[in-house]
Amino acid sequence: MSLKFAMYGALALSLSIVGCEAKSNAEESQPAGTSAHAPSDAVPGTHEDWCAEHQVPESQCTRCNASLIPAFKATGDWCVEHNLPESQCLACNPELKITRPEKKL
Numbered sequence: 001m002s003l004k005f006a007m008y009g010a011l012a013l014s015l016s017i018v019g020c021e022a023k024s025n026a027e028e029s030q031p032a033g034t035s036a037h038a039p040s041d042a043v044p045g046t047h048e049d050w051c052a053e054h055q056v057p058e059s060q061c062t063r064c065n066a067s068l069i070p071a072f073k074a075t076g077d078w079c080v081e082h083n084l085p086e087s088q089c090l091a092c093n094p095e096l097k098i099t100r101p102e103k104k105l
Contacts, residue, residue: 037064047103056088056098 038058042048051061062068062085072078072085079089090096 045101047101050100060085060088062088 036053037051038049042050042058044057044059049057049059051058051064054061054063058064060068062072069078072087077085077087079086079092082089082091086092088096088098090098
C-alpha cells in the first residue's frame with residue numbers, strides 16, 4: 001500500500017517539474033519587457049494587435065476572449081472539431097499562414 005502512495009507521489013512530483021519547465025521555456029521565448037497579449041488600447045489589424053501565445057490577432061483570439069466565439073459561429077467560421085475559428089485552424093488548414101502585420105514606424 002505504501003509503495004502505491006510512493007509511486008503516486010513520484011508521478012505527481014515529476015509532472016509538476018515538467019509543468020514548471022514548460023512555463024519557464026514559454027517565458028524565455030518572449031523578449032524581455034513584452035507580454036503574450038496585446039495592450040488593451042491596440043488597434044485591431046496593427047502590429048500591436050497580436051496574441052503571441054496563440055499567434056493570431058489579439059482582437060480575434062477566441063482562446064483568450066471567449067466572448068468572440070458567437071460572432072465566428074454566426075458567420076460560419078468555426079471548426080467544431082478543434083474549437084477554433086476555421087480561419088485560424090492550422091490542424092484543418094495546414095497551408096494557412098497567419099502573419100503578424102509589420103510594425104509601422
